Amino acid sequence: MERREEQPGAAGAGAAPALDFTVENVEKALHQLYYDPNIENKNLAQKWLMQAQVSPQAWHFSWQLLQPDKVPEIQYFGASALHIKISRYWSDIPTDQYESLKAQLFTQITRFASGSKIVLTRLCVALASLALSMMPDAWPCAVADMVRLFQAEDSPVDGQGRCLALLELLTVLPEEFQTSRLPQYRKGLVRASLAVECGAVFPLLEQLLQQPSSPSCVRQKVLKCFSSWVQLEVPLQDCEALIQAAFAALQDTELFDSSVEAIVNAISQPDAQR
Numbered sequence: 001m002e003r004r005e006e007q008p009g010a011a012g013a014g015a016a017p018a019l020d021f022t023v024e025n026v027e028k029a030l031h032q033l034y035y036d037p038n039i040e041n042k043n044l045a046q047k048w049l050m051q052a053q054v055s056p057q058a059w060h061f062s063w064q065l066l067q068p069d070k071v072p073e074i075q076y077f078g079a080s081a082l083h084i085k086i087s088r089y090w091s092d093i094p095t096d097q098y099e100s101l102k103a104q105l106f107t108q109i110t111r112f113a114s115g116s117k118i119v120l121t122r123l124c125v126a127l128a129s130l131a132l133s134m135m136p137d138a139w140p141c142a143v144a145d146m147v148r149l150f151q152a153e154d155s156p157v158d159g160q161g162r163c164l165a166l167l168e169l170l171t172v173l174p175e176e177f178q179t180s181r182l183p184q185y186r187k188g189l190v191r192a193s194l195a196v197e198c199g200a201v202f203p204l205l206e207q208l209l210q211q212p213s214s215p216s217c218v219r220q221k222v223l224k225c226f227s228s229w230v231q232l233e234v235p236l237q238d239c240e241a242l243i244q245a246a247f248a249a250l251q252d253t254e255l256f257d258s259s260v261e262a263i264v265n266a267i268s269q270p271d272a273q274r
Helices: 023-035 039-053 058-065 072-088 095-112 117-134 142-150 159-179 184-210 216-230 240-249 256-268
Strands: none
Touching (some): 023 058, 023 072, 039 072, 058 072, 072 095, 072 117, 095 117, 095 159, 117 142, 117 159, 142 159, 142 184, 159 184, 159 216, 184 216, 216 240, 216 256, 240 256
């Protein structure tokens, strides 16, 4: 993905020349960070990598670092760099590249649904950040589209893998909203849009939680996802059925802690006090 150049000197005094931010050099710096016994070398590598993540070249090397032949530590750095670029430099991305970036992230998330979970989570956070930046005008039905795309039967990933990837994406979306750098006026618009999108999330969570065939790992993710969404101050009447399902899940020892957390988050939000 092409990007306009950031302001000169943004990486700070003494930064490595921009042309040095190549895939090979990033991999060398990561190896130094993880395996070099010299603490000073580790610190130098970390500073250089932080500059690399915000460089214009990050759009190029991030995708290459996600290739299947790379180790998870390298893939994770690539995914993290994408999240930083999207969340901090969104205004620099040309509008005609929004759809391409979205499609690339969906493709990577689908691929990592059966790969490294830490990389999958970072990619989900990157797509969540993109969705929040595009909502409501450029991507009015972001959440409903996510649900539809991950339920597509022609995906190469098995049903459970797709389900868990979707739940991860839906879980990090409200969390990313809470920590996002969106301007205050935009936060209000996006919050209102997310409140509407609950209609695409809660019925799915309810179905998965009450479905006898749902494995424990899926139910765990459902409860965590519910916990995440109710912190957006969702009206209790909109999630009453899910709260009841969470109470029923208390009977399952594996789900007890997640159920308690979901119930507490639901009833301790400001709307519940009215």
